[in-house]
Amino acid sequence: MSRHSGNNATLLQIEEELETEDRDMILFACREVTCQTNIRELLSEINGMGCQGIAEVLYLVKRFDLLKKYLKMTKTEAEQLIKKQRRIISEYSYLMVDINGQLDEEDLQSLVFLLKPQLRNAGHIGKTFLCFLTDLEKNNLISPENLDLLEQSFQTIHRIDLKNKIRKYKQKDSIPVQESSSFIQAEANDDRYPVKANPMGFCLIIDCVGNDSEMLGSLFRGMNFVVNIQMYTTIQDVKKILQDIANMEQHRHYSIFICILISRGDTDSLFFTDGNSSGFLLENIRNLFTGMSCPNLVGKPKLFFIQNYLTDNCEIGQGGGLVEADGSPCSETGQGRRQSYVNMPNEADIFWSHHKTSERQLQRLSGSPSLYLKTLNDLLSKELKRKYQDILEIHTELNRILCSKQMGCPVLLKHTLTKKLFIYPV
Structure with a gap:
């Protein structure tokens, strides 16, 4: 553990020494990166966002005594660390x-x-x-x-x-003169979603397998997203997490919402850590972010990337594809037939990428990242690609790579985007 972060005992000691005004300032400043309103839980979550997290909140509220006492840092060392890392707290909150x-x-x-x-x-x-x-x-x-x-x-x-x-x-925070004409032109054409740089958006990662969240968290933090990672969650926990995030006022300040879900499941639901339960319907997950449920994201692109490890109840065939084609029913022993696809709602600005592979991949390639998510990570890591290719072009390349590396292409893509989306600030 970095000397700039703290264990739970250290966080508890820091919490006890914070004044009421300190707590209020920290809760205010961290609204953009967490839904937590309990200072203890907030400090714990911030501590997991990067080695400078706790140092930055203590620096923000000028508690240099606590920096020295618990993190063994001077004010100057904290400043240098914050400059080297991407800030957790926005310039506005500062x-x-x-x-x-x-x-x-x-x-x-x-x-x-x-x-x-x-x-x-x-x-x-x-x-x-x-x-x-x-x-x-x-x-x-x-x-x-x-x-x-x-x-x-x-x-x-x-x-x-x-x-x-x-x-x-x-x-x-204003637009540099040399960029203003292209910005105005893009606005005039109105053919692409407006994307700002700081922060670009909010990225939620729910990982119940454990191989991909660190890689993806690093990627999206580097792209100036606020990242929230949840590990090994139950269905009940996931429902609360999604509802809390859908209700966040901070979405007004973001350009893009990204949700990445990694779990075992069947063709239309995820089990998270609840084993072979009835699962959480993917349709219900997405519906939490429609305009009716999440008005602060109306008109903004909402991207979902799902890595679904299918259990034996609905298995991947030898050729790599689903036993029955996507969009048609999938047989389940002893149970009628269930739809293997998720209907898109009458709702704009949703991008839905769903990769299905056998649960057995987790045993064969223990500890390895998902090929789907690793490929997505590699493509989005290329700055020029994000600048000149919209998300549909990038996803087409992802499909091409997956199809060349595995037999069959079990990726379902459906979207209701109304403009081009470049995950790059204009």
Whole structure:
């Protein structure tokens, strides 16, 4: 274990020494990377995101004493580590936590008085700046991309120093002049999904096999996705995880949602760690992210990649394909017949890639990554490919490679994308 991360005993000691204000700032700043609202569980999850995770949250709240005491790091060492690694916390959160520390009680009251009339349900307003900020976000009055109202408000209450901080942030986050014409052209053509760089999107990985999550987590963090990895989960746990993530307000700040599921299962459901249960229907998983269920992802591409290790109840044939063709019923001993495909809903912007292989592959190639996911990883690792090929072209190449390496191509691809998707910021 890296000296920059901590075990559970260390995390517990850190938690006990955090002040209430420290906890509030950490919970606010980490909203974009975790659904946890319990500080202990949040620290544990952040600790698993990278060697600098705990160091970064302690640096954020200026608890340099805890950095030194528990991680054996100086402030300068923490700065260097955070610069070398990709930040977990966004520039926006750094800015707001910084402002929170410089705004006194009188200024906060003036700010609330000024903006309260614009809030719906303004009877209960948080007592701190960060709570008030959350209310403003929920009312769509501010966002990381739109801080005009806050900038004007700081001007009105004569906090020019804070106004200038926001202006500096906006200038830093703006589109470089040399890129603006191509951006405008892309917007004018309206033939591709808009993708921003920081962060690009949210990636959920649920791995109940254990061979691929580290590889994929590294890939998507490197592509500037917020990554959440869940290992060896039960069906009940998966339902809660998916529902919590579907309800995340942070999706408003992301361009893409990616969900990767790795589990044993049958042709239309996954078992996760529940053995040969009735399983969790894939259709029900996807339906949690439709416009009705997840309004913050409306109009945004939602990509699902499923590695399904089929049990003997519905096996891969000798030729590598399904015993019966995909889209037709699949026989199961002693049970009628079940549909071996998942109907696409009347819902736009979904990309559904489902690879099926025999569970016996796990015994034959113990510890090896899925060929499907390894190939996907290799293709997406190539920056120029992501820049000049949309996801359908990349997936076509994935199919070609799989078909050349195995007999048959048991990959189901269905999508309702309405534009080209380049997993690369415009």
